Amino acid sequence: MEILTKKLNKLNLCFTVTVGLLAYSFASKATVMMVNNAGAGQYADLNTAYIAANVGDTLLISGSANEYSITGNWAKNLVVIGSGFNSSKQVFKEAKIGPATFFLASGSRFLGILFSSNVNFKANANSVYFESCKFVGDVWSDTYDLSNSTFLNCLFTNTNSNLRFGTSNVNSILVSHCILSGYVTGSNNNFVFDVNFDHCLFLRNSDCLSNVYNAVVSNSIFFGINPLVNVYNSSFNNNLSRLSVSNKWTLNGNTSTHDTDAVDPLFVNVPLVGNYATTWDFHLQNGSPAIGWDSNGSDAGLHDITSSFDEAGEAQNIPVIRQMILQTATVPQNGSVTVKVRSTKSR
Numbered sequence: 616m617e618i619l620t621k622k623l624n625k626l627n628l629c630f631t632v633t634v635g636l637l638a639y640s641f642a643s644k645a646t647v648m649m650v651n652n653a654g655a656g657q658y659a660d661l662n663t664a665y666i667a668a669n670v671g672d673t674l675l676i677s678g679s680a681n682e683y684s685i686t687g688n689w690a691k692n693l694v695v696i697g698s699g700f701n702s703s704k705q706v707f708k709e710a711k712i713g714p715a716t717f718f719l720a721s722g723s724r725f726l727g728i729l730f731s732s733n734v735n736f737k738a739n740a741n742s743v744y745f746e747s748c749k750f751v752g753d754v755w756s757d758t759y760d761l762s763n764s765t766f767l768n769c770l771f772t773n774t775n776s777n778l779r780f781g782t783s784n785v786n787s788i789l790v791s792h793c794i795l796s797g798y799v800t801g802s803n804n805n806f807v808f809d810v811n812f813d814h815c816l817f818l819r820n821s822d823c824l825s826n827v828y829n830a831v832v833s834n835s836i837f838f839g840i841n842p843l844v845n846v847y848n849s850s851f852n853n854n855l856s857r858l859s860v861s862n863k864w865t866l867n868g869n870t871s872t873h874d875t876d877a878v879d880p881l882f883v884n885v886p887l888v889g890n891y892a893t894t895w896d897f898h899l900q901n902g903s904p905a906i907g908w909d910s911n912g913s914d915a916g917l918h919d920i921t922s923s924f925d926e927a928g929e930a931q932n933i934p935v936i937r938q939m940i941l942q943t944a945t946v947p948q949n950g951s952v953t954v955k956v957r958s959t960k961s962r
Contacts, residue, residue, distance in 0.1 A: 651677040662686050668693055678708030688737050692722030699727035700749040700770055701893045701927055745769055755779040762786040768924045769793045772891055785810055792917050792924040796891050801827040814919055834909035836880050836916045853909050855880055878904045896926060
């Protein structure tokens with residue numbers, strides 16, 4: 616337990632505690648800005664906080680039943696931290712950005728955010744980072760180039776398009792430890808497609824890679840239908856497919872190293888049919904063929920030895936407040952209150 620004492624100017628107390636994040640902010644001389652559209656933060660809406668923020672600042676967005684939005688395109692290089700997805704807290708609300716399409720530019724980092732509509736780009740972009748985010752729509756670079764960007768521990772729930780690159784050049788894109796319920800689409804061999812899928816889970820019950828050229832897919836599990844029909848000149852390494860692909864990992868100019876098919880990965884709790892559900896558990900049972908299958912002798916899928924993926928969907932780099940207890944029942948005006956805070960690392 617940590618003891619926090621705060622001087623009060625009002626009888627009513629309403630505040631948010633961010634252990635560790637504030638220390639990070641002070642060290643980097645950035646500002647942490649609390650956003651809560653239920654009225655308990657420094658800023659009551661995301662748009663006002665975004666306007667006030669300077670490059671490098673952090674926006675800490677409280678989970679809410681209401682969506683957050685901004686006017687216009689997101690063009691500032693900021694860190695944005697929400698509550699994650701599927702959290703195991705007593706009363707959990709996601710930090711949702713929407714409902715309209717979210718237009719994004721270069722540089723920002725989003726952790727623990729639910730995007731309730733599409734995430735699109737209106738210009739060439741680089742160095743965009745998503746961690747422990749949930750995408751209800753798709754991410755679409757349209758005709759714009761995207762480079763040096765990462766999707767880590769993310770959940771894509773749309774059973775149609777998840778990542779849609781289209782007529783774009785994409786360079787140094789890492790999709791790591793992500794669940795993709797839909798498909799990834801490229802364009803043709805005239806466009807650069809430097810995308811690395813590592814320790815991912817492909818759930819879709821029809822083609823999950825569409826018109827994709829020159830991709831690298833490693834240490835991943837294909838749980839749905841044939842992944843190879845619309846993939847060209849790509850590299851498959853240490854992957855498993857639950858369904859048979861007739862060992863044709865080398866179709867269409869593809870190369871294959873230590874891939875196998877027609878093997879059940881034996882997840883702890885994942886049904887063979889149906890869309891993603893929060894109750895599914897993608898850890899491997901004893902005896903799973905995915906154990907020890909990846910390039911490092913660890914496990915294929917989401918939960919290898921290096922993994923920070925968590926079904927709870929909590930952002931990995933800040934402590935999570937589990938409990939806050941007010942020690943004083945009544946507080947005089949200008950008095951003090953003692954609060955016990957219990958926090959843990961993400962689960």
